[in-house]
Amino acid sequence: MAKITFPVEASHIMMFARAIGDTNPVYHDAAAAKQTEAGGIIAPPTFPQAVAQFDPDYHLRPKPGQKWFGSAKTPSGIEGKPASSGSLHAEHHYEYHRHLRPGDILTVETHQGEVWEKESKRAGKLTFRERITEYRDQAGDLVITVRSVGVTTERPVDQG
């Protein structure tokens, strides 16, 4: 997969922290953050996920001039039934060598890991796909590694 350049910015960190309901000043107040053990603004632990903003081809963001599979005049903007009820997130594991700060310019590379299948009573055949993502900083040092597992279900997960 192509490498993505992910510039880490203070306003983006602030918006992300708001979305996860975390009012810790270390994520939005530079003066207060300076007094903490972090020594300045850092990003919340799950912020690396926002790399999706910087992937030009990210498939879960509507793009001008392209059909979007969400609803508009009709329940879906594309014809036909989707191949599955969509991929769900099964696992997510971070390893941090250091935490991200505004001004970091990350280079992010993802490669596919293992693929395996399992039968489930609640959703039929499950296909699990592992992805390994490495985040390197402007010095080329590995700062964060992510192991993520997505699962595609045969049918929507039964809520019973």
Added chain:
Amino acid sequence: MALKASALKIGDTRKERVVENLSRTQIVQYAGASGDYNPLHTDEVYTTKVAGYPSTFAHGMLTMGLTGKVVTDYVGDGTLTKFGVRFTNQVWPGDTLDATATVTAIREDSGQHYVDLALSTVNQDGKEVMAGTATARIDP
């Protein structure tokens, strides 16, 4: 403040209510911040009529983000070395989530002290929606 190994014991816990009556708008807010606009999280019409779910539901990563607050409130800022989870049940609009971190080990490796935590996030029915572990650097 960083935790001190000398002040911790196995079984110590920290619990917080991380969201009460989760709104669809907060899920959309997370979509905007993270960049993941999947209609399963942002589009009730698509999700009920095409995907076949009873309503939109939260990103797993929103639940992980909400739970991260309990972990960092406990271990301090910028001290996490590992944070990993499994998503076990979906989180729906209207859910109230409580997250608990429990100390499972206090250890030393090459002169650095660490705490290992077990994490569990449950909804208002006591159903676990996410389980995981975290490790952080701590003071002696």
